[in-house]
Amino acid sequence: MTTAPETSRRQRREAAASSNGKAADRKNGAGAKRTNRAKSEARLGWLIAGPAFFIMLAVTAYPIAQAIYDSMFSFRLTSPDDRSFVFLQNYMTILSDTEVFWSALGVTVLVTVVTVAVELVLGFALALVMHKALKRIRGPLRTAILVPYGIITVVSAFAWYYMFDINSGFVNNWFGWVPGIDSDLDWFANFGTAITVIMASEIWKTTPFIALLLLAGLAQVPDELVEAAKVDGASWRQQMTRVILPNMKAAIMVAVLFRALDAFRIFDNVFIMTNGAANTEVLSLLAYRTSIGRLEIGLGSAVSVILFVCVLLICFIAIKFFKVDLASGTDAKGGK
Amino acid sequence: MGESQGSPRRGRKVRAAGTALAAALLLSGCSDSGDVPVLTWYINPDDGGQATLAQLCTEEAEGAYEIRTSLLPADAPSQREQLARRLAANDSSLDIMSLDPPFIPELAEPGFLAPVPEDVAERTTEDTLEGALAGAMWNDELVTVPFWANTQLLWYRESVVEEAGLDMDEPVTWDQVIETAMEQEKLLGVQGTRAESMTVWVNALVESQGESILANPEAPAVDLQTNLDTEVGSRAAEVISLIGSEGLAGPGVASMDENQSMLLFQGDSGSFMVNWPFVWAATNAAAEEGVVDEGLVDDIGWAQYPRVVEDTASAPPLGGINLGVGADSENQELAFEAIECIVAPENQTEYFITNGNPPSSEAAYEDPALEDDFPMADAIREALENAAPRPQTPFYNEISTAIQQEFTPISGVSAEQTPAQTDAFIVEVLRGERLL
Numbered sequence: 205m206t207t208a209p210e211t212s213r214r215q216r217r218e219a220a221a222s223s224n225g226k227a228a229d230r231k232n233g234a235g236a237k238r239t240n241r242a243k244s245e246a247r248l249g250w251l252i253a254g255p256a257f258f259i260m261l262a263v264t265a266y267p268i269a270q271a272i273y274d275s276m277f278s279f280r281l282t283s284p285d286d287r288s289f290v291f292l293q294n295y296m297t298i299l300s301d302t303e304v305f306w307s308a309l310g311v312t313v314l315v316t317v318v319t320v321a322v323e324l325v326l327g328f329a330l331a332l333v334m335h336k337a338l339k340r341i342r343g344p345l346r347t348a349i350l351v352p353y354g355i356i357t358v359v360s361a362f363a364w365y366y367m368f369d370i371n372s373g374f375v376n377n378w379f380g381w382v383p384g385i386d387s388d389l390d391w392f393a394n395f396g397t398a399i400t401v402i403m404a405s406e407i408w409k410t411t412p413f414i415a416l417l418l419l420a421g422l423a424q425v426p427d428e429l430v431e432a433a434k435v436d437g438a439s440w441r442q443q444m445t446r447v448i449l450p451n452m453k454a455a456i457m458v459a460v461l462f463r464a465l466d467a468f469r470i471f472d473n474v475f476i477m478t479n480g481a482a483n484t485e486v487l488s489l490l491a492y493r494t495s496i497g498r499l500e501i502g503l504g505s506a507v508s509v510i511l512f513v514c515v516l517l518i519c520f521i522a523i524k525f526f527k528v529d530l531a532s533g534t535d536a537k538g539g540k
Numbered sequence: 541m542g543e544s545q546g547s548p549r550r551g552r553k554v555r556a557a558g559t560a561l562a563a564a565l566l567l568s569g570c571s572d573s574g575d576v577p578v579l580t581w582y583i584n585p586d587d588g589g590q591a592t593l594a595q596l597c598t599e600e601a602e603g604a605y606e607i608r609t610s611l612l613p614a615d616a617p618s619q620r621e622q623l624a625r626r627l628a629a630n631d632s633s634l635d636i637m638s639l640d641p642p643f644i645p646e647l648a649e650p651g652f653l654a655p656v657p658e659d660v661a662e663r664t665t666e667d668t669l670e671g672a673l674a675g676a677m678w679n680d681e682l683v684t685v686p687f688w689a690n691t692q693l694l695w696y697r698e699s700v701v702e703e704a705g706l707d708m709d710e711p712v713t714w715d716q717v718i719e720t721a722m723e724q725e726k727l728l729g730v731q732g733t734r735a736e737s738m739t740v741w742v743n744a745l746v747e748s749q750g751e752s753i754l755a756n757p758e759a760p761a762v763d764l765q766t767n768l769d770t771e772v773g774s775r776a777a778e779v780i781s782l783i784g785s786e787g788l789a790g791p792g793v794a795s796m797d798e799n800q801s802m803l804l805f806q807g808d809s810g811s812f813m814v815n816w817p818f819v820w821a822a823t824n825a826a827a828e829e830g831v832v833d834e835g836l837v838d839d840i841g842w843a844q845y846p847r848v849v850e851d852t853a854s855a856p857p858l859g860g861i862n863l864g865v866g867a868d869s870e871n872q873e874l875a876f877e878a879i880e881c882i883v884a885p886e887n888q889t890e891y892f893i894t895n896g897n898p899p900s901s902e903a904a905y906e907d908p909a910l911e912d913d914f915p916m917a918d919a920i921r922e923a924l925e926n927a928a929p930r931p932q933t934p935f936y937n938e939i940s941t942a943i944q945q946e947f948t949p950i951s952g953v954s955a956e957q958t959p960a961q962t963d964a965f966i967v968e969v970l971r972g973e974r975l976l
Contacts, residue, residue, distance in 0.1 A: 278972065281628045282646050282934065297972060304975040370792035371800050393794035393949055481734040481794070481948060490975065497617065498937060498976060499624055507975075 268512065275506035281499035294506035304490065305507075309514075311399070312486045316467040319406045320460060326407070327414030327459070334415065335422045353412040361476035364405035368392070368477075398482045402473045410466065414459045421455025422448070457528040464518055469511070487511045576606045577871050579878055581636040583609045584619055584861060589895035590638065597881035605874045607636070616640045616736060620937070627652035627866060634866030635875045636882075639684055641675030641862060642930045642940070648678040649934040654865040656682050660876045664883055671927030672900035676862045678932065679758060683864065685879050686900035688888060690859030691923040692744070692814050693916065694843045700726060700811040701841070711854070713847045714745075714779045721788050721811045728783055729801035729813025732793035734948040739930060739940040740857045741814070742947055745776035747855035747928035748848045753943075757933045761970040764935065766963045773959035775848060777947075781958070784950030794949045806832050814845060816859065817920055821896040821913075842916045844923055855928035860900060892917075898924070941976050942966045 275294055279287040298305045330349055337345050352360065367373050368391040379385045391397045425448050433447045449456070471488040478484045480493070491511055495504025522528045583590040594607035610633075612619040620643040626634055627647060639647070647653055661682045665673055672689035676682055694712065701708055704720040721728050731737035746753050751772040755765040767773065783789050789796060790804055798815055805813035806823060813819070823840065826832045845856035863882065865875040881887070888899035889907040898920045899905060910917045931939050946962040947953055968974045 282624055282650050282652070284628065284650060293972075298975060301975045369795065371795070371803065388791035390792050390794050479734065493941075494975065496621055497941070499621070499628075503972070503975070 268509075271505040271508050271512075274501050275503075275509050277502040279500075279502040281501055290502070294503050295510070297503065298506055298510060304485070307483060308485045308487050308490045311484060312468055312470070312488075314399070315403055315406065315470055315486065316464055319403050319410070319467045320463050322403075322407050323411045323414045323463060324456070324460065326411045328418050330411065330415035331418035331422055334419050349415060350412045352409050353416075355409065357409065357472040358476065360405060360409050361473045364401060364408075364473070365392075365477045368401050392478050393482060395483045398478050398484050402470075402477055402484060405473050405477075406467065406470060410463060414463055417455055417459040417462070418452070421452035421459075424455065425451040454528075457522065457526055460526075461519070461522040461528050464522070465515055468515060468518060487514070576603055577874055579605050579607045579635040579871055579875055580633045581607050581609050581878075582612050582623065582634060582638060584612050584616075584638045584640075585614050586897070587895045589891045589897070592894070593882050593887055593891065596887070597878055600881055601878070605871070605878060607878055612638070616643070617937075619643075620646075623647065624652075627868075630868045631866070632868045632870050635869045635871050636879060637864045637866065638687070638861045639864050641858060641860060642932070642936045644676070644684055644862065644864070645678045645932050646934040646936060647864070648683040652867050653683050654867045654869060654872045654875075656685060656865075657873075657876055660685070660880060664880060667885075667902040668900050669902055669921065669924040669927075671856075671858045671924045671929070672860060675858050675860065675929040675932075684862035685864075685876075685883055687861050687863045687883050688891060688897040689900035689924050689927070690816055690898060691856045691920060691927045692740075692816055692845055693856070693919055693923060694846050695729070695805060695813045695815060695819060696841050696843065697805075697810055697812075698839050698841050700724060708841060708843045711844060711847050713850055717812045717846050718779075718782055718786075718788060722786065724811065725809075726811035727790045727804055727807075727809040728788045728811060729805035729815060730783060730789050730793070730950075731797055731801055731815075732784070732789055732948065732950045733795050733797045733800075734944045735797060736940060736944070737797060738944045738947050740859075741780070742776055742943050743928070743930045744814075744845065744855060744857045745779055745848055746772055748845070748852065749775060750852055750855075752928075752931065753939065754931045754933060757931055761935050764933065764967070764970050766939075766966050768959040769963040770959070773963075774955045777953050777958045778955035779848065780947060780950050781953040781955055784953055787951075789950070793951075806836060812846075817898060817914070817916065818896050820916065842919055844919065844926075853926055855926055856923045858924075858927035858929045860897070900924070935970055938969050938976060939966055942969055945976070 276289060276291055277287055278290045278293070334342065334346055334349065355363075368375050370376065370388075370390045370392075373391075375391070376385060376387045376389055380387060389397070391401050429447050429451065430443060433443045438446065469488050470486055471492065474480065474484055474486050474489050475492070480486075480489050487507070488511060491504055491507040494500050494507050498504070581590070581594055583594075591609050594609050598606045612622060619638075619640065623634070623637055623639070623643075624647065628650075644653075664685045665676075665682060668676075668686050669689060671691065672686045673682075675689075676684045676686045694717070696708065700720065703724060706712060706716060706720060717728065720726075731741060743753055746767070749772045751767055751770070753767055755767050756763065759765070768776075784793065787793075789801075790809070792800065792804075796804070798818075801813055802815060802819045802822060804810060805815075805819070806826070820840075820842075823832065824837055827834055827837045845854040847854045863879045865872050865879070869875055883901070885899065885901045885904040886907075888901050888904035889910065891897055892899050892904065893909060893913055896914075898914075898917070902921065905917055905921045914920070930936065933939065942965045943962055946958055946965060965974075969976050
């Protein structure tokens, strides 16, 4: 049995609940259920992703930590007993070496900037072609454009090397009519020509990658916007700069970041074509030659750590200053 | 319920049976040659000669051991890297290793090589040619057994020397070689690429003047002293610089290795070439296949490596392969037994005839069968007696890389500056003050 005041309180409560509607629902019973569900989902998430997370830790974090530790020793593989702790001495040696380290860093930055810039332009042109291509030829066209990217880098490096090599190459014969090219031109003897061939092979191989990323970006630009711009009488150039490019910003920035990181770690092309001769040494080659060639584990680890820091720096700059949104289009930021 | 429990049980049974079967297979695989110890011989790539010798010695051992070969990478620096990494990791599979002489001190110094028993050392080096023996030692001790030796000769085109009126029975100098090529507007076959071959060339030019690149090769890294910033080093740089600045080695010299210089020498502008004896077999094969002119083979002559100074005999480069035993090998005694079989003079002769690699044993040259295939065998033997190894130090790789960097491209070499710069560079690198 309920008393009158009690009844009226309950009625008021119910009335308030019904007026608050969904908000009240969320706060009371339904909310508690969701929390439990969220918890079990999180548990399931860990169960599924946990092994991958620990494997990632084992294969990336552990070697990085080991490299940082090793970089503080003077340690040569063929002289295991002479291992001594030198703290940051290896880094000082590297950073004070203008001729080798800073030159290698300069070449690496040059390759990164030039190849990414050229690839961006070419890649965008290819993406436009693929986007506009007739449906019938779209498939074969994409496949054709993707072929260079499917070739293993070492293989493409050898192909380019043999093409330009003065003894076996055909470039000097075929392009003898171009000013500056004659049968006596040894492409790999001078910095200018050698780095040009290296960068050209890099551009040839990875432009399709950028083209694909940009094609995805192009496909995301809403047709209505372009139509509206056309109706408003915008020229092709205006459509590009005012509508298409701004709407593709995320895709462009992701393409630039990925390629910049890739280009900064360039190794195969230089290794095959010049092996660092004619001042074409890059950071990864320096790291390889120091740790694997010279078997100087300490010094080599220090070069690798510096290379790693440079890569982190590129990521940081891109994400912080250019606002690259790596989570765009995914659910990763849904909770934010 | 019963079914759902039964399935995993059946699965377990199947797995257990599978494991047992796999184990049985593995065991039977091992017991296949279980009683015969297997020796692994890490070989450098050749024309199959080392594999044949492995088989031959396995047969001769009559069940005492079995030699199996394992192929190393193609180029010497990569071979060194792989061996050094395996040795440093205490890999016990390194029973026998084919080692390039310049890398021996680096592996011997940290104790990676098993000591050669005295009796084996005595028997295997009885008649080893002097140059080859020098390359097998470290700290005055024999640490490897010479297997075959290599050296460079001066190859020339008969037509060119005839026109120049050079008497090739007499020793010739680099100056004469350069002068002849210039006069007749011909090209010289040298190795100007940034690789090991550049160190080979610089070292031969220095050694041919009776000096060595290192003043104290056995010293620790920080105390090593180099000898390039001297008159001897300057003269060596002068020879290289002249060839480079005059374009005497052709436009492709910056990427010219042993094979490329052979191709240049085989061409119409060929005159002289310093190179290893493999070029003889290769040119003959090319002539047989019709790749090069048939008359070319008859136009090729050979002489001792050119002198730098007129009255000092040249010291040609030393190459080849020595055999070492890993310090962690579990079959060291058997490995040395096998090595004795492999390096027997008759095997070295056979290896020379079939694979073109010259013997390190003097007796191996006495086989008359050699004369047909290698008419220059005597010249090779003579060169091997005078041959000088590259700097023998555990830091050879650093010194070699520094030389390669400073002496390439050869058009940029200066007799006044390059030797001094190289000296300073080597010392700074060895002291850990700068990168390489």
